[in-house]
Amino acid sequence: MNNGDALADGLFLFAILCMVTTTYALRASGYWIMGRVPLTPRVRRALESLPGAIIVSTILPIALQGGIPVAVCLVVSALTMAIVRKDFVAVLFAVLAAAALRNFAGF
Amino acid sequence: MCIPMIPGTLAFAAVFGTVAAQKGLTLLEATLMNSFVFAGVSQFVAMEVYPGTISWTSLLAMVGVMSAVNLRMLLLGASLRPWLGNVPPSQTYPALFFLTDINWVIALREYADGERDWGVFLGSGLFLWSIWSLAFFPGFMFSSYIQDPRVFGLDVVMPAFFIALLIPLWKGKRQTISWMIAGSAAVVTWSVFGGYWGILTGALSGAIAGAFADE
Numbered sequence: 001m002n003n004g005d006a007l008a009d010g011l012f013l014f015a016i017l018c019m020v021t022t023t024y025a026l027r028a029s030g031y032w033i034m035g036r037v038p039l040t041p042r043v044r045r046a047l048e049s050l051p052g053a054i055i056v057s058t059i060l061p062i063a064l065q066g067g068i069p070v071a072v073c074l075v076v077s078a079l080t081m082a083i084v085r086k087d088f089v090a091v092l093f094a095v096l097a098a099a100a101l102r103n104f105a106g107f
Numbered sequence: 108m109c110i111p112m113i114p115g116t117l118a119f120a121a122v123f124g125t126v127a128a129q130k131g132l133t134l135l136e137a138t139l140m141n142s143f144v145f146a147g148v149s150q151f152v153a154m155e156v157y158p159g160t161i162s163w164t165s166l167l168a169m170v171g172v173m174s175a176v177n178l179r180m181l182l183l184g185a186s187l188r189p190w191l192g193n194v195p196p197s198q199t200y201p202a203l204f205f206l207t208d209i210n211w212v213i214a215l216r217e218y219a220d221g222e223r224d225w226g227v228f229l230g231s232g233l234f235l236w237s238i239w240s241l242a243f244f245p246g247f248m249f250s251s252y253i254q255d256p257r258v259f260g261l262d263v264v265m266p267a268f269f270i271a272l273l274i275p276l277w278k279g280k281r282q283t284i285s286w287m288i289a290g291s292a293a294v295v296t297w298s299v300f301g302g303y304w305g306i307l308t309g310a311l312s313g314a315i316a317g318a319f320a321d322e
Contacts, residue, residue, distance in 0.1 A: 026177045039189065047188060073263045087111050
């Protein structure tokens with residue numbers, strides 16, 4: 001369980017090294033690969049569509065998993081952003097909505 | 108533009124400190140892992156499969172789940188190519204160490220608004236890394252005092268921030284088609300396989316749809 005008084009366990013340090021290198025490799029290689037692929041207009045449009053597609057694919061399962069409080073606060077965030085166009089305000093309202101639903105509405 | 112993410116990042120890092128302390132990591136081990144992996148969700152998942160004693164099996168399990176969660180970084184990096192492509196590799200490759208969902212989405216938002224100085228990406232990455240590395244310590248030291256961050260609604264900061272930044276990215280029919288396809292693929296994949304594979308299938312099919320959708 002504990003390493004006693006040791007500063008660190010050798011094998012655990014090696015595990016950290018493996019985690020750091022694989023994560024950095026993932027961070028760098030998508031960028032590296034796209035440097036080897038010619039940037040035709042079609043590829044460029046695919047890359048331009050990527051951010052929105054990543055965001056949608058990340059959020060939807062979270063919303064479905066998180067139940068009503070999460071779904072409501074995502075709607076609050078999207079609506080606030082569409083109206084006032086300030087991400088700070090959108091996140092603030094969303095967090096307040098989630099906290100209020102959980103603490104006072106019993107979700 | 109980093110401001111909305113500060114409370115969530117602080118809380119998330121502190122909770123990681125708590126989890127690491129409760130799993131019996133030494134301060135040095137936990138600090139190195141937190142500051143050099145620097146990928147929030149994947150660190151938690153690695154701690155989830157860590158049995159409390161290190162062995163080759165638990166090493167493989169941690170690296171395995173971490174890679175699965177972080178595979179999406181391939182796509183985040185790929186999408187930065189049109190912007191950072193002209194910057195010398197000696198600058199971009201070190202800077203990519205600081206790539207996270209948060210500074211990626213901040214940078215892309217600025218790019219969509221016409222910003223072309225890639226310092227936005229690096230600066231927000233360095234800033235997040237600093238507060239992530241610092242906020243970890245109180246969590247580790249006072250691991251028994253941290254409460255459930257869900258009570259304060261802090262777990263929704265990241266999805267709320269993501270959806271807020273999605274709004275300005277919408278330009279017309281091409282985005283609608285791409286996002287609908289991305290969303291359907293993600294939800295189907297998620298309901299069949301669970302986990303984070305839906306991000307990959309959704310993002311890829313959305314990008315392909317966007318590439319071929321009519322203007």
